[in-house]
Amino acid sequence: MQEIKNGINKNSKIAVLCGGMSSEAEVSMRSGKGCFDALQRLGYKNSQMVVVDKDIALKLKDGKFDCAFNALHGKYGEDGCIQGVLEILQIPYTGCGVMSSSICMNKEFTKRILSTNSDIIMAKSAFVRKGDDLFEAVKGLKYPLFVKPVSEGSSFGMTKVDRKEDLKSAYELAVKYNDDVLIEEFIDGFFVTVGVLEKDGKPFATEILEIRPKTEWYDFEAKYTSGMSEFICPANLSADVTERVKQAAVMAFETAGCRSVSRIDFMMKDDIPYLLEINTSPGMTATSDLPAQAAAMDIDYDNLVQLILNSAGLNK
Numbered sequence: 001m002q003e004i005k006n007g008i009n010k011n012s013k014i015a016v017l018c019g020g021m022s023s024e025a026e027v028s029m030r031s032g033k034g035c036f037d038a039l040q041r042l043g044y045k046n047s048q049m050v051v052v053d054k055d056i057a058l059k060l061k062d063g064k065f066d067c068a069f070n071a072l073h074g075k076y077g078e079d080g081c082i083q084g085v086l087e088i089l090q091i092p093y094t095g096c097g098v099m100s101s102s103i104c105m106n107k108e109f110t111k112r113i114l115s116t117n118s119d120i121i122m123a124k125s126a127f128v129r130k131g132d133d134l135f136e137a138v139k140g141l142k143y144p145l146f147v148k149p150v151s152e153g154s155s156f157g158m159t160k161v162d163r164k165e166d167l168k169s170a171y172e173l174a175v176k177y178n179d180d181v182l183i184e185e186f187i188d189g190f191f192v193t194v195g196v197l198e199k200d201g202k203p204f205a206t207e208i209l210e211i212r213p214k215t216e217w218y219d220f221e222a223k224y225t226s227g228m229s230e231f232i233c234p235a236n237l238s239a240d241v242t243e244r245v246k247q248a249a250v251m252a253f254e255t256a257g258c259r260s261v262s263r264i265d266f267m268m269k270d271d272i273p274y275l276l277e278i279n280t281s282p283g284m285t286a287t288s289d290l291p292a293q294a295a296a297m298d299i300d301y302d303n304l305v306q307l308i309l310n311s312a313g314l315n316k
């Protein structure tokens, strides 16, 4: 029986964690089903889909699972919470650990950590906490601005602001989601996203996916309406720029303390990748970005799931 370094083998009892208690529960069910089906095809016959709710700690303990495959997205699944439960239960799991999951869920704290690496470029920004003077906070920034809730996904609550007069209403929309709001200078470029995976403990970048939305920027409508975006993979970038983007992705992964898998978003302008965010539990549905990025380098969906499983572990 072939055994992976982390002790997982074809007889291991693997819990595919899905659903959960976030706004992305439905997408997570589809990610989970995809990963579960792949594990079955790969011969992990003792894998099970485990729907996450408040009783998850009991379900995992009573189920005597050897490993957890994390297909959760958003709050509690991607922010260090479920990772903490798995650490306590000593069940090795795929994806990032407690600390990097928690940091990367918050776009401002991601920027603070990544700014310790001067080779990672990000849009100039202001962080507005509840009670702060909004106009004072953005004094040093140039319009147009981009206003976003600090820890949401799916482009929820975001607005491009062209004029000072429209800043207050954009802030009021964002603050409905989180008390803290991130305001960045708008990067007038194009959007790319890159997966980072691990092989034998060493991170590597996938091919780069460019997404061209029909809307002005990649908003909720463009993300979830079929035909509203065009996907180009590998992105049409020179060899040099491709290398620069891939290096930035791996550097960000390492600087934020990520492991196992992540997907990193950038805006490209004048051949410079401006890092937007690190997604530590990226979508794994049949039409998600990471499977497309992996496929472009001949890693099919099942092999992608196997690679991720191989990188399961606990914090050391």
Ligand SMILES: Nc1ncnc2c1ncn2[C@@H]1O[C@H](COP(=O)(O)OP(=O)(O)O)[C@@H](O)[C@H]1O
Pocket (backbone or CB within 6 Å): 123, 146, 148, 152, 153, 154, 155, 156, 158, 184, 185, 186, 187, 188, 191, 217, 218, 219, 265, 267, 276, 277
């Ligand atoms: N500073 C920015 N300049 C230009 N566009 C941006 C900026 N920040 C975000 N966007 C646009 O908004 C989209 C969502 O932003 P992102 O930070 O990745 O949040 P989410 O977690 O919702 O994916 C991006 O894909 C991009 O199109």
Ligand SMILES: [Mg+2]
Pocket (backbone or CB within 6 Å): 265, 276, 277
């Ligand atoms: Mg994003």
